[in-house]
Amino acid sequence: MHEFHARDVEQVYLRCAEGSLEWLYPTGAVIVNLRPNLPSAEGHLRACVKPRPDSRGARLYVERAGALRLLLTEEDQAAGHVRCFSLQEALFVEASARRDISRRITAFQYQLISTHTPAGDQPHSHTASCRPCADDELLMAIYTSDFAVRGSIHHVEEEEEDQASVVVSLSHVYRQKSRVFVSGGGGRGCGRWTGRMKMPRQCGPRAGQGEFLFTGAVRFGEAWLRCAPLYKDFIRLYHAALDKGTNPCHIHTD
Numbered sequence: 001m002h003e004f005h006a007r008d009v010e011q012v013y014l015r016c017a018e019g020s021l022e023w024l025y026p027t028g029a030v031i032v033n034l035r036p037n038l039p040s041a042e043g044h045l046r047a048c049v050k051p052r053p054d055s056r057g058a059r060l061y062v063e064r065a066g067a068l069r070l071l072l073t074e075e076d077q078a079a080g081h082v083r084c085f086s087l088q089e090a091l092f093v094e095a096s097a098r099r100d101i102s103r104r105i106t107a108f109q110y111q112l113i114s115t116h117t118p119a120g121d122q123p124h125s126h127t128a129s130c131r132p133c134a135d136d137e138l139l140m141a142i143y144t145s146d147f148a149v150r151g152s153i154h155h156v157e158e159e160e161e162d163q164a165s166v167v168v169s170l171s172h173v174y175r176q177k178s179r180v181f182v183s184g185g186g187g188r189g190c191g192r193w194t195g196r197m198k199m200p201r202q203c204g205p206r207a208g209q210g211e212f213l214f215t216g217a218v219r220f221g222e223a224w225l226r227c228a229p230l231y232k233d234f235i236r237l238y239h240a241a242l243d244k245g246t247n248p249c250h251i252h253t254d
Contacts, residue, residue, distance in 0.1 A: 018111040026057045026095035026106050033090050036112055048084040049091070050109045050220045051077035057096055057104030062089040077108070082220070087112070109220055133227035135237055138213075141227045143248055145215040146177035149193070150231055153207045164201045166225070168214065169194055174251060180223040197223035 008028040013035050014021070023030060034047050049060065051072060060072040062085045071083045074096065085091070093106060133141065142148040151170030170193035173181055181195035197216060199205060203225075213234045216226040229237075241247035 014110070018109070020107065020109045021093075022105060022107040023058065023093065024105055026093070026104060029092060029094040031063065031090050031092055034087055034110070034112065036087075044114055045087050045112045046084050046114075047087055047091070048082055048111050048113060048219065050082045050111075051080060052107040052109075053078065053080055054105065055107045057098070058093050058106040059096065060108075061092040061094060062086075063092040064089045068092060077106075084113075111219060113217065113219070133229070138227055138229055138234060138237060139241055139246075139248055141215040142174060142213065142251060145175075145226065146218040147180060147223055148174040148213065148215045149176070149181060149195075150174070150211065150213055151193070152211050153205055153209060154194075155207050156205050162201045163198055164203070164205055165196050165198055166205050167194070167196045171211075172252075177218045178221065180218055180221070195223065197225045199225040 009031060010028070011031045011033060012021075013033045015035050015037050017036055021032065036045065049072070051060075055077040056074060059070065059074060060077075060083075061068040062071050063069075064086075069089075071085065071091075072081060076083075091110075095106075098104075149168070149170045150172040151168050154167045154169045157165040157167070168181075170181060173183075173193050180197075181193050184192035184194065197214065211231040212228045213231050214225060214228050216224050216228075218224070235253060238247060238251070238253065
């Protein structure tokens with residue numbers, strides 16, 4: 001709650017890796033400093049914010065060395081745009097100049113992510129650019145990603161900001177951080193699983209391209225694709241690493 005003079009600026013310090021902020025009847029400004037209890041990892045982390053659809057009454061900037069850069073307008077917030085920034089920057093939330101501030105609430109979620117995940121590829125987005133993953137990335141992705149699943153593309157839906165939402169049909173779920181993929185039956189990770197993930201439209205996803213190993217990150221409850229080799233190519237790489245004794249750990253490949 002911020003009920004002081006319109007020129008007041010308050011500072012808040014948030015130390016969790018993810019959370020949310022709700023500012024009722026915004027006036028003045030609030031500086032949000034993200035200070036996770038992971039000092040050794042700060043150089044490898046970025047912060048992403050996702051506004052609530054009904055967020056109103058303020059604009060979001062990032063501040064560094066006294067300079068402000070606009071991050072999200074009220075229109076961007078209403079559209080649900082997600083933006084990311086460096087932890088070396090503070091989030092500056094400035095209330096809009098209005099006489100009537102009733103029924104206005106500025107609210108958003110935030111999440112800290114590693115720069116080695118898709119959000120590290122683009123400074124103002126949490127999607128990834130289309131690029132091939134190196135062999136060592138592919139071998140590690142199945143163990144370090146938020147999700148690793150085997151299946152095929154069922155169909156593709158285009159979205160705003162050059163994003164595509166890909167609906168997938170899965171035969172095996174090796175791991176998932178949260179229930180972004182749901183099962184229709186089967187045991188030991190097998191059976192009919194379905195879900196959707198997001199990727200840049202420029203990657204050219206299409207149905208019927210074969211069976212893939214999909215890996216990536218979960219951001220604000222949504223799956224974002226990172227590495228997606230053809231499953232047969234991954235298995236060939238995996239068995240070659242087994243023969244050399246360089247595979248990170250074992251997976252069930254039946």
